[in-house]
Every structure is written in C-alpha cells, then in structure tokens.
Amino acid sequence: MIVLETVGIPGETIAIVIGVDRILDMCRTVVNVTGDLTAACVVARWEGVWDPKLVTSGNSPASEQAAQRRAGSPQAP
Structure with missing residues (x-):
C-alpha cells in the first residue's frame, strides 16, 4: 500500500x-x-534418455504406480 x-x-x-x-x-x-x-524434453533428447515409445505406450513407471494405487495393490519398492 505504501509503495502504491x-x-x-x-x-x-x-x-x-x-x-x-x-x-x-x-x-x-x-x-x-x-x-x-519443453526444456526437460529437449535436454532428455540431447542426453539420449528420451524414449518416445515408452511415453506414448502408457506403460511408463508413473502410470503403473497409478494403476496399482487405483487397484489397491501394494506398491513395489
């Protein structure tokens, strides 16, 4: 307020x-x-760790963990 x-x-x-x-x-x-x-994808591609097949397949580790939580099964360590 004082600044204004x-x-x-x-x-x-x-x-x-x-x-x-x-x-x-x-x-x-x-x-x-x-x-x-965008920056994360570009850096991953430059580093050679970008796998577009993994991203578009729906079988990424994150989606598997989400499926396990929805099913109520324990998470893998």
Whole structure:
C-alpha cells in the first residue's frame, strides 16, 4: 500500500489490480509450465534418455504406480 501511494496510485485501486492480476497470473503459469516441460524434453533428447515409445505406450513407471494405487495393490519398492 505504501509503495502504491508513493508512486501516486490510491490504495483503494489494489482490489482492481489484484483482480486483473489473477487472470494474468494464470497465463504466466501456463507459459512457465510449458517452457519447463519443453526444456526437460529437449535436454532428455540431447542426453539420449528420451524414449518416445515408452511415453506414448502408457506403460511408463508413473502410470503403473497409478494403476496399482487405483487397484489397491501394494506398491513395489
């Protein structure tokens, strides 16, 4: 509030700023997550650990663990 008043913006307008910033924050988050995922895929491919067959087959370790949790069976160590 003090910073806003210092630059000449009334403190009452903070509600408008926060309301608009929420929408913009969602857009920033989408861009951030997309960039992180893209960078992870690019680095994995450069390192030679990217296996597109494993990713598209649905049999990745993460999907197997999720299936075990849904079925109620104990997880493998």
